[in-house]
Amino acid sequence: MEQSDAATRPRNGERKAPPTIYDIARLTGVSPSTVSRALNKPGRLNAQTERRIRDAAAELGYRINPMARALPTGKTGTLGLLVSDITNPVYFDLVRAAERVASETGMTIVFADSQESPELERATAERLQTSVDGLLLVGSRLEDHQIQELSSVKPLVVVNRLVEGIPAVIPDVRPGITTALERLREAGHRRIAYLAGPEASWMNGQRWQHAFEIAVQWDMSIVEIKSNAPTREGGAEAFGRVKAADVSAVLAYNDLVALGLLRECRDHGLDVPGRLSIVGFDDIFGADLPTPALTTIRMPLAALGELGIRRLLTEIDGGSSQNDAALPTAFVDRESIGPAA
Amino acid sequence: MEQSDAATRPRNGERKAPPTIYDIARLTGVSPSTVSRALNKPGRLNAQTERRIRDAAAELGYRINPMARALPTGKTGTLGLLVSDITNPVYFDLVRAAERVASETGMTIVFADSQESPELERATAERLQTSVDGLLLVGSRLEDHQIQELSSVKPLVVVNRLVEGIPAVIPDVRPGITTALERLREAGHRRIAYLAGPEASWMNGQRWQHAFEIAVQWDMSIVEIKSNAPTREGGAEAFGRVKAADVSAVLAYNDLVALGLLRECRDHGLDVPGRLSIVGFDDIFGADLPTPALTTIRMPLAALGELGIRRLLTEIDGGSSQNDAALPTAFVDRESIGPAA
DNA sequence: CACCGTTCGTCAATCGATTGCCATCGCCGA
């Protein structure tokens, strides 16, 4: 490969130290404390002095040193965002929305994934806590008391989960599931299966529980089928169990497993939606790609991310302790539901 | 919604301050500096003293305050990762690999996206630079000189791009493109199109250039077709232009535009691969989902992320200035190539 | 017994910014 030009590229020691408020103070002939006030207590100083200092700061290209500021104030200006699996497309919109809101308010986001491991999640959360002002836990796999412990050291908000005493932002899965089952019922389905997600997932519990209640209420039979992992592979591996269950439709924990199952059906020549109807959950990127396109239940992901961050922000200012209303989910009708065989 | 239990949840002021080395010092009867050495200069102290201090630290649940450490040392222990668009699935594996390597070495990653805007990218990069030890720019849309300026303030590595004097980690697109064009040629294609990506993308230039050279060398005609955005929408919008170009195959800048085009073909009843063959680029999540599954060229994304971080890390220690060899791409044969009409 | 070289631990300065408290100044009204 090409050799980088070591002669012109600044090596570590050669980079000039960034200007500090002391440099500005010297340049303008005031004291450092005055500079500090000029820069973040507008109005506290004489207008001309403030102007002079701001100009000097601009001229020197001054940027505040967040570390130095964090020491006396205890505020780092960063928020931690912890998700269960970065490579799950479901987090796209959520992450992006969170990032947008955060940067609008001048915060920066530190971002980590726990790879579906509770141990790793706890360790990461603790590590992050030392350097952030607050933590947003999305789809946490921790136990309630662990989350409560984390919450006792720094502000913390959970998304897609409800924990006693912890501020939360959650979707309301009911409308989406209700409509989905309604359609299935209209299409003649009477025996359906729920293809489950991780047991440690609160969201999984919610989805199962509501599907169960509604199915029972409408006199449909419903069974729960385990999956090994909430991934495409997990969905594919469940194919045998789904077939054996003798149902005409399955509601999947998420689109990933639905997609895996769908593909496996195609590979085994099982017609979807002719012989089996499939409904996913989340409406992730790619759900509309296969043939048949996946019918699914859309999560308000961007809203979840945005509200999560806002809630965390107010939590950090010692704000309200009132949870917002749950955000509604919506049924997305595509091609993977058909009349019962 | 449920009311959080404000009585038990610690409000901001109530959270107890985390233990410091001073607390440990008091507890063990030594001075703070001794504690500092016990914790990060193993061997410098008497073994028993060190033990005693470590035990006390563990007992108090001591965690070092990264901000306080950053001040004297100038090292923040965090790395910045800047991508052009978080919602592009292409970054999945890269981000995850980067995150893994970073946390293995005890670094944390701050993560931001520039939403395809050079201005936003520059602003974000500058903002991040004040709080990280180094920056990884992935698919930067900045101009060379802007990148060089950024590099003069803190260590910086670019991925998917080559800039004079800047350490870089790049893929070698040649093998993948060569094989792809070979297959197209074997299938009888003589007139092909390149569906272009953003002009500010170095990677786009590479892909076009190599496709061009190889096509010319093999006596295939090749034209460049512009797209409005490197997204599925961008690909769909290019449908008319692709049809008008009278080619039998198109190589797309990335899988997103390929997927968009593919879907549009299906919606307009244009048979793929019967009447048009399509080859994507990147092999993102979902490329195998449609029917026909997208034939594409795989990027070594995880390796790019891992090497990028490693390179940045050695750069931060003032390490080598030698770029690694480019990582090879590979042709992924699926279903969207067929014999020329 | 005096001297010397290690070993171990403390002192104190330092990183960059914040902030409570105080000093000064000018101006006003009594």
Place this chain on the structure above:
DNA sequence: TCGGCGATGGCAATCGATTGACGAACGGTG
């Protein structure tokens, strides 16, 4: 003329950890 007040800006302590310089204690040696 004096007291007082608001506006303005400086002083110095502080946040938590690091680190070079220094000193005390100790064991070994001639």
